[in-house]
Every structure is written in structure tokens, then in C-alpha cells.
Amino acid sequence: MPGFTGLRSSVTALSGCISGAKTIASVSAISARLVSETGHVRSNWLACIQYIENGAMSVNPQLTRRRFIKGVIFSGAAATAGTGFYLANAQSGGFAVERLITLNINGRSRPVDVYPTETLAYTLRYKLDLTGTKIGCNRGECGSCTVLIDGVPNYSCSVLTHNVKDKAVISIEGVKAADGTLHAVQQAFIAENAPQCGFCTPGQVMSAVALLNNNPRPSRDEVRQAMSGNLCRCGAYEHYLNGVMRASGQLA
Numbered sequence: 001m002p003g004f005t006g007l008r009s010s011v012t013a014l015s016g017c018i019s020g021a022k023t024i025a026s027v028s029a030i031s032a033r034l035v036s037e038t039g040h041v042r043s044n045w046l047a048c049i050q051y052i053e054n055g056a057m058s059v060n061p062q063l064t065r066r067r068f069i070k071g072v073i074f075s076g077a078a079a080t081a082g083t084g085f086y087l088a089n090a091q092s093g094g095f096a097v098e099r100l101i102t103l104n105i106n107g108r109s110r111p112v113d114v115y116p117t118e119t120l121a122y123t124l125r126y127k128l129d130l131t132g133t134k135i136g137c138n139r140g141e142c143g144s145c146t147v148l149i150d151g152v153p154n155y156s157c158s159v160l161t162h163n164v165k166d167k168a169v170i171s172i173e174g175v176k177a178a179d180g181t182l183h184a185v186q187q188a189f190i191a192e193n194a195p196q197c198g199f200c201t202p203g204q205v206m207s208a209v210a211l212l213n214n215n216p217r218p219s220r221d222e223v224r225q226a227m228s229g230n231l232c233r234c235g236a237y238e239h240y241l242n243g244v245m246r247a248s249g250q251l252a
């Protein structure tokens with residue numbers, strides 16, 4: 001399969017095959033758009049191509065003008081929705097998995113259309129509008145995307161949404177009380193001036209909540225260990241530590 005850098009030439013080849021069959025006059029223009037709108041459309045048009053043993057491409061005999069255009073329209077709609085890079089991964093898994101699933105998010109059932117390889121962080125932010133969960137590194141290193149899955153803190157950027165279908169997910173939006181009262185951890189973080197830029201704060205809150213749910217009066221070292229998966233580029237670690245100690249009632 002050609003690399004993504006070879007996309008334009010591949011599309012041009014595809015364009016030639018199709019236009020040679022007197023089908024789409026504007027395929028080249030559409031193809032250029034496919035290239036410019038990143039890889040998320042790649043799998044659509046790759047599905048139209050067959051690869052023969054020597055590596056050369058040929059057009060899938062099942063490809064019709066109607067199918068090709070439908071694929072382009074679908075891809076364009078996805079790009080317009082701002083799904084960009086993530087759908088490149090999402091669509092690569094194909095469509096064998098049922099996409100319309102129901103998630104349990106913050107105690108509510110949320111039906112959502114999810115690609116097979118879509119991450120939970122992406123689903124929360126861009127499908128469910130729960131933007132309190134932050135995506136920092138998007139590779140399981142910083143902890144800004146931390147959510148609770150069945151009470152356990154997880155990096156949501158590294159969890160497939162399809163894998164939490166039967167689990168209870170709590171994001172930062174689900175931490176406060178029903179009447180809007182902030183969680184004790186949130187109040188303590190404010191009291192200790194823990195958030196600086198605030199980007200890491202939702203993840204810090206989630207890790208602290210998980211810790212205190214299981215260990216209401218942790219030692220300072222236990223707090224340090226429990227929060228070690230949450231990086232803070234502002235360096236407010238001691239403030240967050242103090243916040244957790246305050247939330248546990250061990251700091252006057």
C-alpha cells in the first residue's frame with residue numbers, strides 16, 4: 001500500500017482510470033481535496049482500489065461512479081465536522097464493528113456514533129461536547145485526559161471508546177454534585193492555588209478523586225505516587241499535593 005505521501009499520485013492514477021471510463025470529469029479536483037483534507041478519507045478511496053501482486057494498482061471492478069462519489073461526499077462531511085486527523089485512525093479499522101453504541105457517561109446513557117479505532121478522549125470532546133477532558137500529548141504520557149472507568153483512573157487518549165461500552169465513565173464534568181457544588185478536591189485545589197494555566201487540572205482532579213475514593217486519608221507519599229501520572233508543565237506539583245491533603249481533611 002502506498003505511503004500517504006504518495007497519495008496524490010495514487011489518486012491521480014485512480015482519477016485516470018475512472019475518467020478513462022467516461023465517468024467523473026471532476027475527479028482530479030475532488031482528489032486534490034482528498035489530499036488536502038488529510039488522511040481521514042484515505043481508507044474510503046483506497047477501498048476503491050485493488051492491489052495486484054507486483055504492487056501496481058488497479059481499480060476495483062466493483063467501483064462505480066455512484067459509489068466513488070458517495071465515498072467522497074461522506075468523507076467531505078466528516079472533514080467539515082472537524083474530525084481531521086483522528087478519523088484517519090478511526091476509519092482504518094473499517095466498518096465491520098457496529099458504530100452506533102450507547103455509553104454510560106457521568107451516569108447518563110449517551111448514544112453516539114463511534115469509529116472502531118476512535119479514542120475515548122476524542123469521543124468525549126468532539127462527539128459528546130465534554131471538553132473538560134483535555135488532550136495534551138495524546139500518547140499516554142501526560143495525564144491531562146484522565147477519566148475514571150469503573151472508578152479507575154485511565155488515560156482516555158489511550159482507551160478505545162468501543163472498549164468502554166459496558167463500563168461507567170466519569171469525566172471531569174461528572175465530578176461535581178447535582179446541585180453544582182464543586183467536589184471537595186476541586187474546592188481544595190482552588191484553596192491551594194493549584195491550577196496555574198489549568199490545562200492539567202481536570203486530569204489532576206480525576207486522579208485525586210480516584211485516590212480519595214479508595215483511600216480517604218492517604219499519606220503524602222501515597223498522594224505523590226497516585227498523582228505521579230499527571231504532569232504539570234506549570235510545575236504546581238506541591239500545590240496539587242497540598243490540595244489532595246486538604247481535601248482529605250489532613251491540612252488545616
Ligand code: FES
Pocket residue numbers: 134135136137138139140141142143144145146155156157158
Ligand atoms: S493526552 Fe492522554 S496522556 Fe496525555
Ligand code: FES
Pocket residue numbers: 194195196197198199200201231232233234235236
Ligand atoms: S497548571 Fe498548567 S500544566 Fe498544570
